Amino acid sequence: xxxxxxxxxxxxxxxxxxxxxxxxxxxxxxxxxxxxxxxxxxxxxxxxxxxxxxxxxxxxxxxxxxxxxxxxxxxxxxxxxxxxxxxxxxxxxxxxxxxxxxxxxxxxxxxxxxxxxxxxxxxxxxxxxxxxxxxxxxxxxxxxxxxxxxxxxxxxxxxxxxxxxxxxxxxxxxxxxxxxxxxxxxxxxxxxxxxxxxxxxxxxxxxxxxxxxxxxxxxxxxxxxxxxxxxxxxxxxxxxxxxxxxxxxxxxxxxxxxxxxxxxxxxxxxxxxxxxxxxxxxxxxxxxxxxxxxxxxxxxxxxxxxxxxxxxxxxxxxxxxxxxxxxxxxxxxxxxxxxxxxxxxxxxxxxxxxxxxxxxxxxxxxxxxxxxxxxxxxxxxxxxxxxxx
Numbered sequence: 001x002x003x004x005x006x007x008x009x010x011x012x013x014x015x016x017x018x019x020x021x022x023x024x025x026x027x028x029x030x031x032x033x034x035x036x037x038x039x040x041x042x043x044x045x046x047x048x049x050x051x052x053x054x055x056x057x058x059x060x061x062x063x064x065x066x067x068x069x070x071x072x073x074x075x076x077x078x079x080x081x082x083x084x085x086x087x088x089x090x091x092x093x094x095x096x097x098x099x100x101x102x103x104x105x106x107x108x109x110x111x112x113x114x115x116x117x118x119x120x121x122x123x124x125x126x127x128x129x130x131x132x133x134x135x136x137x138x139x140x141x142x143x144x145x146x147x148x149x150x151x152x153x154x155x156x157x158x159x160x161x162x163x164x165x166x167x168x169x170x171x172x173x174x175x176x177x178x179x180x181x182x183x184x185x186x187x188x189x190x191x192x193x194x195x196x197x198x199x200x201x202x203x204x205x206x207x208x209x210x211x212x213x214x215x216x217x218x219x220x221x222x223x224x225x226x227x228x229x230x231x232x233x234x235x236x237x238x239x240x241x242x243x244x245x246x247x248x249x250x251x252x253x254x255x256x257x258x259x260x261x262x263x264x265x266x267x268x269x270x271x272x273x274x275x276x277x278x279x280x281x282x283x284x285x286x287x288x289x290x291x292x293x294x295x296x297x298x299x300x301x302x303x304x305x306x307x308x309x310x311x312x313x314x315x316x317x318x319x320x321x322x323x324x325x326x327x328x329x330x331x332x333x334x335x336x337x338x339x340x341x342x343x344x345x346x347x348x349x350x351x352x353x354x355x356x357x358x359x360x361x362x363x364x365x366x367x368x369x370x371x372x373x374x375x376x377x378x379x380x381x382x383x384x385x386x387x388x389x
Contacts, residue, residue, distance in 0.1 A: 030089030037077025045309035169196035208234030292356035314355030
């Protein structure tokens with residue numbers, strides 16, 4: 001929205017609303033995060049970010065003079081607790097929007113509640129499974145399809161004409177193979193072959209040899225951090241010198257950080273805040289990264305937690321833009337149902353929005369709003385993620 005163009009109308013609207021007391025009620029944003037427990041390395045950073053945003057909101061008197069509260073709850077990394085806290089916020093506190101959750105297992109449980117209640121919600125974790133319709137729960141986490149597209153686009157930019165795949169011999173691997181094939185086809189890249197392995201495999205050198213013998217320009221290894229490590233080690237031992245791409249999960253704090261001895265030279269798609277020093281980050285993302293880093297400094301967030309805290313910042317960037325549109329319409333938050341519907345419509349109607357953790361565009365039919373263009377592919381260099389371009 002171009003606020004300068006609509007400023008006279010906006011000011012008139014605000015004056016009328018204040019004069020009639022339509023904004024006597026506050027807008028309430030609920031948040032359920034895993035600030036303690038097994039996922040605390042992620043949730044604590046997200047909580048700090050939202051805490052800092054709540055302080056700013058109070059200091060600034062809300063948005064356009066409308067009071068906005070952020071009600072934050074800690075689920076202790078227990079999905080069942082997430083569901084109960086989300087229910088309390090949605091039903092008892094009648095929040096107008098929800099930010100949840102830190103982990104995918106919790107997001108799966110909360111999805112039916114969100115859709116049944118008709119409250120717009122942004123998940124900081126992937127939402128597993130096929131979404132119901134109409135959608136109310138949207139994820140900021142990039143889907144496997146988006147991650148694959150980012151990797152294949154980068155491989156094409158580096159001149160690759162063929163690619164191999166190493167992944168699980170199950171439904172997880174089936175999805176990876178299908179999405180890699182689709183992304184490769186768009187770029188005119190040939191699939192040189194794929195090697196499947198059991199999830200409990202302890203050695204992957206035979207599979208690595210089979211893929212390496214096909215002489216692809218690049219290999220995508222798609223699995224969990226443990227087997228990715230085995231696959232990369234197998235490829236290197238079998239003399240593969242081409243590009244190796246894998247999931248960004250190897251960089252997650254829950255995976256224990258980057259293993260430079262194994263993952264040296266391996267490429268992964270990351271968010272703008274992780275590649276902020278590289279010239280490849282678009283100007284719009286760079287501006288949001290700068291804003292986020294300022295907020296992170298205010299909240300005392302450590303550098304190692306910047307990447308996992310960024311989605312919470314982006315969730316607020318998106319919700320604020322949607323709130324601004326709803327406020328211009330002059331809707332009162334007193335009617336929670338009407339306000340929730342208007343917020344959902346505004347989120348879907350927003351043009352692509354840049355943030356510190358990516359770029360987003362929500363639609364009626366997709367739960368994942370992250371775009372491949374908002375990611376940057378980096379290579380591991382000395383235990384650090386370094387921009388390739």
